[in-house]
Amino acid sequence: MTTVKAYPLQFKAEMKERIWGGRALEQYGLELPEGAIGEGWMIGDHPNGITKVINGELAGQGLDQIREQFGREWFGSRGFSEKNGRFPLLIKLLDCNDDLSVQVHPTDSYEGLPAGELGKTEMWYILDAKPGAKIIYGLKEGVDRASMEAAIAEGRITDTLQEITVQAGEAFYIPAGTVHALCSGVLVAEIQQNSDTTYRLYDYDRPGLDGKLRELHIEDSLNVIAYEGAGAQRMKTDGVKHGEWLTIASSPYFLVEKGVVAGTVALSTSPESFVILVIADGNGSLKWDGGEQAVKAGECFLLPATLGAYELSGNLTVLRSIVPE
Structure with a gap:
């Protein structure tokens, strides 16, 4: 394979x-x-x-x-x-x-x-x-x-x-x-x-x-x-500032956070869970080791757990979800 x-x-x-x-x-x-x-x-x-x-x-x-x-x-x-x-x-x-x-x-x-x-x-x-x-x-x-x-x-x-x-x-x-x-x-x-x-x-x-x-x-x-x-x-969930992540739902099945990007935010996946990004508003880009992709409101991305470091930039409101412990 x-x-x-x-x-x-x-x-x-x-x-x-x-x-x-x-x-x-x-x-x-x-x-x-x-x-x-x-x-x-x-x-x-x-x-x-x-x-x-x-x-x-x-x-x-x-x-x-x-x-x-x-x-x-x-x-x-x-x-x-x-x-x-x-x-x-x-x-x-x-x-x-x-x-x-x-x-x-x-x-x-x-x-x-x-x-x-x-x-x-x-x-x-x-x-x-x-x-x-x-x-x-x-x-x-x-x-x-x-x-x-x-x-x-x-x-x-x-x-x-x-x-x-x-x-x-x-x-x-x-x-x-x-x-x-x-x-x-x-x-x-x-x-x-x-x-x-x-x-x-x-x-x-x-x-x-x-x-x-x-x-x-x-x-x-x-x-x-x-x-x-x-x-x-x-x-x-109004009060979120650039680079902050506010937990907006926590359950045994998913943990959902809301983040606001106004510039660039550096993030990373962990081996325990994939990450789902839902772009709720705005537009910008998603960058990782080996690539970059334009992102805009209404788009959703599945980031493999092995992706590692990634960056979000632009003016974005993002929902980030993982499977919790």
Whole structure:
């Protein structure tokens, strides 16, 4: 096997049509197929979407092929799901042109999970929000399984939900078990466990893309909701200065930091984990031993654990994610 020197990997996004999607991802220069595009899977190694490399020596190869060839060396000693051997994270950009269903995700240990599927703890960073844009974020105080079941039966589930107004630059940590929904008018970067399991509690009685009502998963939802709360957190992230890194989400599956570059910042990978960079705003360049690449808002890069030293320069807002200890 020829040796490939580690370099930052960029992938062609896998676009997903969604009833709630729109065309806003075009502003990042991404190629959108026809229709209402709700999700761009930017870095994915899941049966429902495997992204392919578009730069450098490995162009054309899927993330699954790279995992098979370079394994722990490139992804790091922590860079695998112990449960299914796949890449542990899924990175998305979401265009919420309409409200998403009210939903909840299971933990890894939920018995109802499909074989090989992980639970889904996630975090959101709000890239853009129209004035007054809202999200549903958790349950109102005192809602338990019995009162939730009663509210569903009586068609008043919205009475149980906590709704909040959001602004660009806010970060939300959403552990599995947290009831949530993005609503219309937000553009979001999502870093999550590599999972595509969503249980829908409520979908506004609207038809799906095929004209039929979308399936609800009431029993699974009631089973996996963390009624006492799962540790969800909300954070304003405005105060970050050049060269600083602010932790905006910390979980067993990912550690996400926000950094601002105004000039040049020297960084390095470590052998334990790959690094994912999501360029949230601005433009500049990414330099490493053996190469340089222009970067701009909306682009995502997977830096192998063996890359070592790298530099970011320009005027950039960056989300940096690793798999923690």
